[in-house]
Amino acid sequence: MLNKIKSSENNCYMPCFSRLNLCITHGEGAVLYDTNGKDYIDFLAGIATNSLGYNHPKLTAAIASQASKLIHISNLVYNEPQSKLVDTLITNTIFDRVFLSNSGAEANECAVKLIRKYFYARHEERYKIITATGSFHGRTMATLTLTGQPKYSKPFAPYLPAVEYVPYNDFGALKAAVDDNTAAIILEPIQGESGVIVPNYQYMVDAYALSRRAGILFGLDEIQTGIGRTGRMFAFEHYGITPDIVTLAKGLAGGVPIGATLARGPVATAFEPGDHGSTFGGNPLASSAANVVLDYVLDSNFLSEITAKGEHLRNRLRALKKYEWVKDIRGMGLMLGIELDPTVKNTEIQSRLMGHGILVGTAGNNTVRLVPPYVITTAQIDRLYEVLESTFASINI
Ligand SMILES: *Cc1c(COP(=O)(O)O)cnc(C)c1O
Numbered sequence: 001m002l003n004k005i006k007s008s009e010n011n012c013y014m015p016c017f018s019r020l021n022l023c024i025t026h027g028e029g030a031v032l033y034d035t036n037g038k039d040y041i042d043f044l045a046g047i048a049t050n051s052l053g054y055n056h057p058k059l060t061a062a063i064a065s066q067a068s069k070l071i072h073i074s075n076l077v078y079n080e081p082q083s084k085l086v087d088t089l090i091t092n093t094i095f096d097r098v099f100l101s102n103s104g105a106e107a108n109e110c111a112v113k114l115i116r117k118y119f120y121a122r123h124e125e126r127y128k129i130i131t132a133t134g135s136f137h138g139r140t141m142a143t144l145t146l147t148g149q150p151k152y153s154k155p156f157a158p159y160l161p162a163v164e165y166v167p168y169n170d171f172g173a174l175k176a177a178v179d180d181n182t183a184a185i186i187l188e189p190i191q192g193e194s195g196v197i198v199p200n201y202q203y204m205v206d207a208y209a210l211s212r213r214a215g216i217l218f219g220l221d222e223i224q225t226g227i228g229r230t231g232r233m234f235a236f237e238h239y240g241i242t243p244d245i246v247t248l249a250k251g252l253a254g255g256v257p258i259g260a261t262l263a264r265g266p267v268a269t270a271f272e273p274g275d276h277g278s279t280f281g282g283n284p285l286a287s288s289a290a291n292v293v294l295d296y297v298l299d300s301n302f303l304s305e306i307t308a309k310g311e312h313l314r315n316r317l318r319a320l321k322k323y324e325w326v327k328d329i330r331g332m333g334l335m336l337g338i339e340l341d342p343t344v345k346n347t348e349i350q351s352r353l354m355g356h357g358i359l360v361g362t363a364g365n366n367t368v369r370l371v372p373p374y375v376i377t378t379a380q381i382d383r384l385y386e387v388l389e390s391t392f393a394s395i396n397i
Contacts, residue, residue: 027054105138
């Protein structure tokens with residue numbers, strides 16, 4: 001079965017992905033099942049996306065019920081789930097306006113256009129966008145340019161002009177890069193793809209303050225960190241800052257494709273009719289799913305559970321530091337990374353854990369990435385720890 005599936009992939013799909021040797025058929029809670037009926041506790045969640053896990057009763061029911069009524073209708077007319085979603089997003093956050101799309105990259109594309117349009121309308125020669133090295137913002141041409149990692153962008157030059165990169169977590173470099181043509185700084189509150197890199201608290205605070213002094217926009221890519229992942233609705237809440245623009249996607253609709261660009265203040269109304277659009281964006285199906293997810297993540301008790309589970313996981317992982325090749329345990333909430341010394345490959349750990357019924361992710365810096373669905377249980381976290389411990393104990397280097 002798996003071999004047949006693999007051969008159609010190998011012959012038909014453009015060869016972009018290096019996939020695991022695994023075909024998943026369904027899931028329940030935080031457990032996945034493959035074509036052989038083997039189960040896996042899921043610490044990857046479709047890359048930090050399946051926020052409510054699998055076959056979540058309310059999410060499944062809302063999607064099924066919406067599908068029976070209306071899946072898509074275009075933005076030429078209104079639809080109720082979308083109206084509810086944007087109202088929820090604006091009423092419960094510091095933001096004034098939202099644009100809905102279908103993916104993280106699209107949410108960031110929208111942010112770039114919004115930034116450019118804002119200064120264009122003000123007749124200000126500000127167009128330069130500063131991002132960080134090691135960042136990840138998507139795979140479209142503009143977001144690939146924002147992504148400060150040549151390994152993703154090198155073959156695709158020329159890029160979007162006027163993007164400048166500065167080392168992450170280096171305030172001096174950021175300050176030096178801001179000039180009269182700078183329009184915005186865009187950062188991730190935690191860099192996910194490049195290894196769950198958590199910046200210093202003061203860096204984020206200073207970066208935001210710099211943007212206020214310079215009269216430029218401050219955008220945060222919360223596509224991975226947002227929607228409760230770090231134990232707060234937005235990761236920026238940990239830093240007490242109030243960005244002008246935030247982008248969301250991954251966890252927002254529990255796995256149904258969606259993207260959202262939120263903005264506050266004058267930039268929130270920079271677009272005029274015709275400036276931007278999306279055929280699918282905010283369609284009733286995706287919006288109905290997001291409405292269920294938001295019901296959960298806007299509840300402070302639910303967020304506290306994420307924090308508590310994250311702390312439990314982190315405390316257990318700390319014990320692994322006794323292995324000298326475990327270099328670092330870091331992250332926030334249910335977004336954690338275990339950085340390993342180059343002598344032990346993260347992909348090797350990943351495949352050994354798969355053998356024991358645990359699915360984890362990998363990220364840059366030889367890091368094992370743990371971003372489970374929020375419905376993960378303490379018992380499942382303890383099981384991960386047991387398997388990690390026995391796997392690490394069996395490694396001879
Ligand atoms: C995943 C991710 C993206 C890209 O999202 P897509 O839906 O794959 O386009 C952008 N930024 C961050 C921080 C991400 O983690």
